[in-house]
Amino acid sequence: MSNEQAPFKIGQRVIAIKDHSSGDFHRGDEFKVLHIKPCVCDHWQVDIGLQTTSKYVLCIPGGKCTPVVNSVAWYHARCFAPIQPAYESITAELAQKGMEVGDTPDVPLKVKDAVNAN
Numbered sequence: 001m002s003n004e005q006a007p008f009k010i011g012q013r014v015i016a017i018k019d020h021s022s023g024d025f026h027r028g029d030e031f032k033v034l035h036i037k038p039c040v041c042d043h044w045q046v047d048i049g050l051q052t053t054s055k056y057v058l059c060i061p062g063g064k065c066t067p068v069v070n071s072v073a074w075y076h077a078r079c080f081a082p083i084q085p086a087y088e089s090i091t092a093e094l095a096q097k098g099m100e101v102g103d104t105p106d107v108p109l110k111v112k113d114a115v116n117a118n
Helices: 086-096 111-117
Strands: 013-016 030-032 035-038 044-051 056-059 064-067 072-076 080-082
Antiparallel strands (some): 013 080, 044 072, 056 064
């Protein structure tokens, strides 16, 4: 495995960004990462809690088969994207604008307020 860091953490919520080739999941389905491991082909695989009755699984990018253990269905990590909690998304957006949570952006005065000020 390369020195690439795992794309997800155990317990992290993810969303499918494409349909699985055999229909195991569809774009937009949400899962929790139960396990993550390097694949024999130098990619990452995730366990999202689905089971399989297959004895072997084929890694499409690497073209290699690996035996299935304990009926766990492993999927290529590139099929998923992290789901960020709204707070993290908003905090990141504010940070890009040089603001922090609790800051108030400059709001133009309303016409009524401007007239009353004179």
